[in-house]
Amino acid sequence: MREQQIAMHTISFILISVFAVVAAQICMKTGLNHLRPLDPSSGIFTLYQKILLSPFVALGVTLYALGTFSWLYVLTRVDLSYAFPFLGLTYVLVALASCFLLGEHVSLLRWSGIIIISVGVIFVSAS
Numbered sequence: 001m002r003e004q005q006i007a008m009h010t011i012s013f014i015l016i017s018v019f020a021v022v023a024a025q026i027c028m029k030t031g032l033n034h035l036r037p038l039d040p041s042s043g044i045f046t047l048y049q050k051i052l053l054s055p056f057v058a059l060g061v062t063l064y065a066l067g068t069f070s071w072l073y074v075l076t077r078v079d080l081s082y083a084f085p086f087l088g089l090t091y092v093l094v095a096l097a098s099c100f101l102l103g104e105h106v107s108l109l110r111w112s113g114i115i116i117i118s119v120g121v122i123f124v125s126a127s
Contacts (some may be wrong), residue, residue: 010077013070014086020067022093024060026101031056033102085124088117 031054032038040047051057074083092114098104 017070024063027060
């Protein structure tokens with residue numbers, strides 16, 4: 001019973017990391033979409049300052065930090081070879097979020113690859 005509780009606790013932190021990364025990607029893409037067009041002729045420092053001061057981009061960076069700290073905790077609990085394949089879920093969730101939240105087109109070939117990745121994650125999580 002104790003091992004099962006530890007496993008569920010660790011999987012919850014894996015999922016926090018996965019969802020934080022997905023949300024970070026969507027936030028950063030949204031932020032960059034609102035900044036278009038970006039003019040690199042104003043200088044690299046000015047360009048990056050404008051990007052990093054965007055509220056959506058800043059939120060995305062913060063979510064990445066949350067995902068990273070969650071991931072560091074996971075790495076103290078389980079083997080990397082067990083935990084790392086779960087990050088494949090980000091491919092699935094980013095594609096779904098891109099499709100439904102950003103209105104992006106995801107091709108059949110891309111969905112096929114995402115399904116293959118998902119099957120791999122299922123196999124690893126069952127081991």
